[in-house]
Amino acid sequence: MSTSPDETFETATASAASGTPAAPEAAESSDGGLAGPAAPAQPAPAVDVQDLPGGLEAALEAVLMVADSPVPTERLAAAVDLPVTDVSAALAGLAAEYRGEGGGRPRGFELREGAEGWRVYSSRAHADVVARLVLEGQSARLSQAALETLAVIAYRQPVTRGQVSAVRGVNVDGVVRTLLARGLVAEVGQDPLTGATLFGTTGEFLDRMGWQSLDELPPLAPHLPGIDALDALTDEHR
Missing domain, CATH: 1.10.10.10 (Winged helix-like DNA-binding domain superfamily/Winged helix DNA-binding domain)
Structure with missing residues (x-):
């Protein structure tokens, strides 16, 4: 006895709702009988790449x-x-x-x-050469503010927006949004004391820098002013 399309749909729907897969519909043989379920498609044979050009x-x-x-x-x-x-x-x-x-x-x-x-x-x-083609009329370079913010996050991570702002002395909300949009930083958790979002650099940041890990970050000490210079700056702002 043949099954109508509506009956087939109802059977499949009921089977899905119960969590039991519906049995494959039997194909009709050339003599009018049922020939049994259709054979499942066989996976393509593996290709030996050594045989390819x-x-x-x-x-x-x-x-x-x-x-x-x-x-x-x-x-x-x-x-x-x-x-x-x-x-x-x-x-x-x-x-x-x-x-x-x-x-x-x-x-x-x-x-x-x-x-x-x-x-x-x-x-x-x-x-x-590439920049002439793909950067016509637009700038893909990060601003000085974005570079400074990215550097603070890279060296201090995980770090909150507030902590970055404290280091730079300015609000960094907009700059952090830019870095998030470019995939250079990401949210990595929450500060257990304040609940503020913590940020860290991403794999995209490492790839752009040509590094495999943060261990390749250059040391900061050679770029920091000496004690005498710090004392001079302190005296100027007293």
């Missing part, structure tokens, strides 16, 4: 070209179905090749590993 290196390039954010080595290894050690070595080799090491021609792009993984970037050496 260019091998592993070309496969990694193809994946990285479509990535809109840094990709960890482990995820790339899963994509090409090869050991992490092999993929890591291939990535390092590609990065060196793009830099022109070994007598090759330096490229206009770089492959860099940041805090959140590997990504292809335009070459730093060609930043001015």
Whole structure:
């Protein structure tokens, strides 16, 4: 006996509501009988990237070209179905090749590993050329206020807006919103004493700086005035 579309919809709806999957509808055989449930689709067979043109290196390039954010080595290894050690070595080799090491021609792009993984970037050496194309009529540079605020957050994190304002001596609400919008800082928790939002830098900040961790932040001591200079400043403001 055939089943109407309305009855099929009601059965599926009732099954979903009860948490039990509906049984697949049997297909009608050529002789009018029921032929049983349709076979599930089979997954596509795995492809050996070594058999593809260019091998592993070309496969990694193809994946990285479509990535809109840094990709960890482990995820790339899963994509090409090869050991992490092999993929890591291939990535390092590609990065060196793009830099022109070994007598090759330096490229206009770089492959860099940041805090959140590997990504292809335009070459730093060609930043001015790229800026002429993509920055027409607009400014992508951070203001001096934003740079100073970002520096305070980077060195003092996790830190609240109020603490940053105390260091800079001005209100930083608008600047922090700009840094949040650009993905350079993020909310990382709340101050246990005041309940104020705490801010810290992001993986995007590290990637923009070309670092893999905050341990690469340069030491502040060489940039701080000596005790004599501090005493002089104190005397001036008495």
